[in-house]
Amino acid sequence: MKLWTYRFRPTGLPIELDIDLETSWSYSRLVVRHNGNVYIDRQNYFEDTYRLHEIEIPTTLGILLIQVGPQTAWHYSAVIKANGNAVWQSHANPHAYLDRMQSLMTSKADGKPAFEPGIWRRNMPSILVDMALGILFFALGKTTDLRTAAMATALVGLALLPIQWMVKRLLRRDIDLLGGMALFGVVMLILSAAFSWYFDTELAVQLKASVMGSIAGSLFFLDACFGGRWLAKRLASYLAYRDLQLRRLAWGMALTSFMMAGINLFIALSFSKDMWLYYTTWGDILIVIFLTQWAI
Known part of the structure; x- marks a missing residue:
């Protein structure tokens, strides 16, 4: 059951991107739409080690890397990178809560997901x-x-x-x-x-x-x-x-x-x-x- 969708609409770029992060109790899914194409990255909290959502897409600006991750316990932020440099981000210090979430979501005993x-x-x-x-x-x-x-x-x-x-x-x-x-x-x-x-x-x-x-x-x-x-x-x-x-x-x-x-x-x-x-x-x-x- 989907709980919430975080929507990001980058401004100031010469291209259009629609970035949505769908969240649920058991998974999250990053969906990026550009020029009629849809790119998806999904992680299952019960099976996958917690990580940033990442998608690479080809554009007129070159290959763009889109990263979405937790800024706080209840909010996510997005970053768009070209050649390793950020060209747009939704918030300052966008993934400040990533280490904390990885600690919560990963078992210290064996490195597997902490959810059962x-x-x-x-x-x-x-x-x-x-x-x-x-x-x-x-x-x-x-x-x-x-x-x-x-x-x-x-x-x-x-x-x-x-x-x-x-x-x-x-x-x-x-x-x-x-x-x-x-x-x-x-x-x-x-x-x-x-x-x-x-x-x-x-x-x-x-x-x-x-x-x-x-x-x-x-x-x-x-x-x-x-x-x-x-x-x-x-x-x-x-x-x-x-x-x-x-x-x-x-x-x-x-x-x-x-x-x-x-x-x-x-x-x-x-x-x-x-x-x-x-x-x-x-x-x-x-x-x-x-x-x-x-x-x-």
Whole structure:
């Protein structure tokens, strides 16, 4: 699934070039169009060592080398070179983040890609379950009240326990619906359901994410003090990365949890219920992705 396309349209050159970088979770593809010709360079994050995208094309200026790579963790830049010299670039210091990305995307043990595609595929059911629960909460929150939505979502999450047991025991299929952290996830779901049942105001439901985030942050903080040997170790088996440092992961997740708790508190107290509902369903996932990338 394509996530985003970065478009570069060089100016100041006597020729026309269309440069597009298509990005996805598992690959990126550089597409260059010139004089009716299409040139493509693709790299698969699960199979190829991370590198700059490079394409050479013949033009009236001679052979041009087009390079596209990361300028930051979330943005790419393009450079056009002729005879080894840059004749156009989209940003200053265009590939400043390349070394960092190569370090993140390459295993230090064997130099192979740091992503584990098998883990990604194994965790797909739990990812889909998380998305479904989020959509369920959003739909119920719009059609009923937040307390009902929170209670129903928590109960549906708990109902996954016997379903997962039946799938594993009766169907003999190793499918994880709880994201690889069954005990931690169940405890948090029980706390979530109890919180929603005990406090019957919508504001309390809105603040629940801040309370749960603070609890999770405190648990990861304690885990970090002991080298990440419990929660971080379990979480690492769920992430599609190799060479994770458990202590760093625990510290990162603790800070991420505390930051998300603070952001939720700000949104809940500063904006309307509908705005908070949109944030907690759609907005916070983008922030979590960004902060988790930083934590890793």
